Amino acid sequence: MQGASSSREDYLKALYVLSTGAEGPVTTTALAEHLSMRPASASGMMKQLAEAGWVEHEAYRGASLTPSGERIALDVIRRHRLWEFFLVERLGFAWDQVHELAERLEHIEDAELINRLDDYLGCPDFDPHGDPIPRADGTVVDARPLQVASELRPGARAVIKGVVDSSDVFLRHLDALGIRLGIEFKVVERHEFDGSARVEGHGIWTLGVLENLLVVIQP
Amino acid sequence: MQGASSSREDYLKALYVLSTGAEGPVTTTALAEHLSMRPASASGMMKQLAEAGWVEHEAYRGASLTPSGERIALDVIRRHRLWEFFLVERLGFAWDQVHELAERLEHIEDAELINRLDDYLGCPDFDPHGDPIPRADGTVVDARPLQVASELRPGARAVIKGVVDSSDVFLRHLDALGIRLGIEFKVVERHEFDGSARVEGHGIWTLGVLENLLVVIQP
DNA sequence: TATTTAATTTAGCTTTGCCTAAAAATAGTT
DNA sequence: AACTATTTTTAGGCAAAGCTAAATTAAATA
Ligand SMILES: [Mn+2]
Ligand SMILES: [Mn+2]
Ligand SMILES: [Mn+2]
Ligand SMILES: [Mn+2]
Numbered sequence: 001m002q003g004a005s006s007s008r009e010d011y012l013k014a015l016y017v018l019s020t021g022a023e024g025p026v027t028t029t030a031l032a033e034h035l036s037m038r039p040a041s042a043s044g045m046m047k048q049l050a051e052a053g054w055v056e057h058e059a060y061r062g063a064s065l066t067p068s069g070e071r072i073a074l075d076v077i078r079r080h081r082l083w084e085f086f087l088v089e090r091l092g093f094a095w096d097q098v099h100e101l102a103e104r105l106e107h108i109e110d111a112e113l114i115n116r117l118d119d120y121l122g123c124p125d126f127d128p129h130g131d132p133i134p135r136a137d138g139t140v141v142d143a144r145p146l147q148v149a150s151e152l153r154p155g156a157r158a159v160i161k162g163v164v165d166s167s168d169v170f171l172r173h174l175d176a177l178g179i180r181l182g183i184e185f186k187v188v189e190r191h192e193f194d195g196s197a198r199v200e201g202h203g204i205w206t207l208g209v210l211e212n213l214l215v216v217i218q219p
Numbered sequence: 220m221q222g223a224s225s226s227r228e229d230y231l232k233a234l235y236v237l238s239t240g241a242e243g244p245v246t247t248t249a250l251a252e253h254l255s256m257r258p259a260s261a262s263g264m265m266k267q268l269a270e271a272g273w274v275e276h277e278a279y280r281g282a283s284l285t286p287s288g289e290r291i292a293l294d295v296i297r298r299h300r301l302w303e304f305f306l307v308e309r310l311g312f313a314w315d316q317v318h319e320l321a322e323r324l325e326h327i328e329d330a331e332l333i334n335r336l337d338d339y340l341g342c343p344d345f346d347p348h349g350d351p352i353p354r355a356d357g358t359v360v361d362a363r364p365l366q367v368a369s370e371l372r373p374g375a376r377a378v379i380k381g382v383v384d385s386s387d388v389f390l391r392h393l394d395a396l397g398i399r400l401g402i403e404f405k406v407v408e409r410h411e412f413d414g415s416a417r418v419e420g421h422g423i424w425t426l427g428v429l430e431n432l433l434v435v436i437q438p
Numbered sequence: 439t440a441t442t443t444a445a446t447t448t449a450g451c452t453t454t455g456c457c458t459a460a461a462a463a464t465a466g467t468t
Numbered sequence: 469a470a471c472t473a474t475t476t477t478t479a480g481g482c483a484a485a486g487c488t489a490a491a492t493t494a495a496a497t498a
Contacts, residue, residue: 007485028446041486043447048484060446060493091335101332108323116310226455247476260456262477267454279463279476 004054006107009076010035011045012054015065016073025062071138078134080106081127082117088128089121095128096171111136129171130162130181130214149205149213150195157186162214170212177209178202184218223273225326228295229254230264231273234284235292244281290357297353299325300346301336307347308340314347315390330355348390349381349400349433368424368432369414371406378403381433389431396428397421403437 004012014034018026032042046063049055054069065073083105087098115136118124125141126132132142144161152158160183163170174180179202189198195207223231233253237245251261265282268274273288284292302324306317334355337343344360345351351361363380371377379402382389393399398421408417414426 005484029444037485038487039446040448040488044485047447087332091332091339093331093335097331101327101329104327105324108320110320112312112316113306113310113320116312120310224454248474256455257457258476259458259478263455266477 003109004072004076007045008049008052008054009072009107010103011042011049012065012069012073013076013080015055015063016070016077019064025056025058025064027062031063074134074138074140075109076106078136079108079114081131081133082114082121082124084127084129085121085124085133086117089124094171094175096168096175098128099166099168126162128181129166130160131166144216146214147217148211149197149215150207150210152187152190152197152210152215152217154187154189157184157218158215159184159218160213161216164212164214173209177205179205179209179213222328223291223295226264227268227271227273228291228326229322230261230268231284231288231292232295232299234274234282235289235296238283244275244277244283246281250282293353293357293359294328295325297355298327298333300350300352301333301340301343303346303348304340304343304352305336308343313390313394315387315394317347318385318387345381347400348385349379350385363435365433366436367430368416368434369426369429371409371416371429371434371436373406373408376403376405376437377434378437379432380435383431383433392428396424398424398428398432 011031014031015026018030018034028039028042028046031046032039035042046055046057049069050057050063054066054072055063056066057063080102083102084098087093087101088095093101118136124133132140134140146161147158148164149158149160160179160181162181163174185202186200187197188200191197195210197205197210199205230250233250234245237249237253247258247261247265250265251258254261265274265276268288269276269282273285273291274282275285276282299321302321303317306312306320307314312320337355343352351359353359365380366377367383368377368379379398379400381400382393404421405419406416407419410416414429416424416429418424
């Protein structure tokens with residue numbers, strides 16, 4: 001067993017994503033579901049990753065990344081998000097079309113390639129979905145005071161900075177509503193009944209939409 | 220067995236490369252050598268590719284591409300050369316550094332990705348080593364009257380258009396001699412003794428170098 | 439606490455793609 | 469034509485990564 005294969009990288013990435021925000025170790029089932037695989041497969045992979053020292057795994061309890069495992073995960077995420085940026089900003093893909101491609105491109109591990117790509121793209125800080133791009137040294141810088149849009153009170157002004165759900169369907173739904181990263185909007189009214197909001201110049205945004213928009217409130 | 224995996228694509232590509240220029244089918248040993256693999260592996264893969272209808276294989280005789288196999292090979296070569304162009308022209312890699320990376324990138328099959336990349340790069344006709352980039356429809360256009368530089372007589376002027384050997388070592392050797400695609404040169408003298416040439420402003424080029432340069436003679 | 443349910447692991451199978459060693463076929467040489 | 473050397477194929481193995489089904493452990497419930 002050499003470095004991290006595509007599979008191993010995807011598992012490490014999944015572990016990273018699933019453990020940020022949640023408490024404690026990641027369950028086998030959650031991992032399997034996230035990767036569209038069977039729990040038995042995830043279980044086997046955890047054993048392998050623990051063996052390699054990238055994961056701490058207590059049987060029947062769950063798994064969490066070791067520092068070295070987290071480092072690999074961050075590298076993969078960096079590659080993923082840089083490629084997504086490239087695909088959208090340079091090749092003109094829509095933001096809902098790039099995830100699957102990046103899911104493949106991210107596994108080409110070559111420090112020089114990624115550093116040159118980063119440079120070529122102007123060292124972007126965020127990917128097309130508003131997620132921060134980890135730096136080459138494995139640090140993640142995100143100083144934005146993000147808030148979920150569903151918390152906004154009537155009269156509030158905010159700028160859209162990211163999405164919680166970045167599935168194709170949701171992103172295309174946002175396209176249909178004219179919602180993009182960077183736009184500023186003002187909540188005119190919140191409806192007690194269903195949590196929806198009337199937004200100046202945008203009509204009604206449902207609670208489902210608001211709960212999946214990350215914003216920074218404007219003064 | 221679904222589409223062509225990375226391995227299958229590499230074998231089809233090797234078959235294409237080895238059969239252009241040579242007569243008759245490609246031998247198992249040549250194939251294995253080209254891919255740094257064992258004859259037994261190549262033999263097994265030929266059986267598989269024949270099964271899929273991409274290769275004509277007569278036992279103990281050798282293999283050749285069917286039209287559908289050639290089509291796949293050309294697609295892979297198109298992707299390989301487009302990525303090489305991108306790596307050199309956009310990311311600033313040297314021409315001796317891109318082959319291995321392209322060897323991995325070429326296996327990401329996505330028509331939209333490649334068409335957009337092609338577009339983004341300005342639909343280049345040749346890769347950084349002077350090899351023609353197959354079009355999306357599988358045609359290869361190369362109308363250049365290429366000649367090997369070793370055939371040049373004293374007094375001839377020519378422009379360098381490609382290389383026969385595109386190994387890292389040879390390309391770096393050319394760098395050291397100040398030889399690049401596109402430069403024009405004049406042969407002042409050929410030496411009977413060892414086939415070397417004195418080139419105006421460039422000193423002596425050995426026969427080994429000349430035999431690996433593809434040129435177009437200037438009027 | 440005993441029992442049932444749910445989650446997790448283990449065991450065993452499959453495919454892909456590589457390998458080595460042995461067998462078979464072709465080619466070359468006396 | 470017979471023998472030898474080379475090439476090619478076949479047979480049998482291995483590792484990775486997935487699966488299903490069975491066994492095990494933990495959690496929930498009566
Ligand atoms: Mn993504
Ligand atoms: Mn991936
Ligand atoms: Mn190449
Ligand atoms: Mn390749």
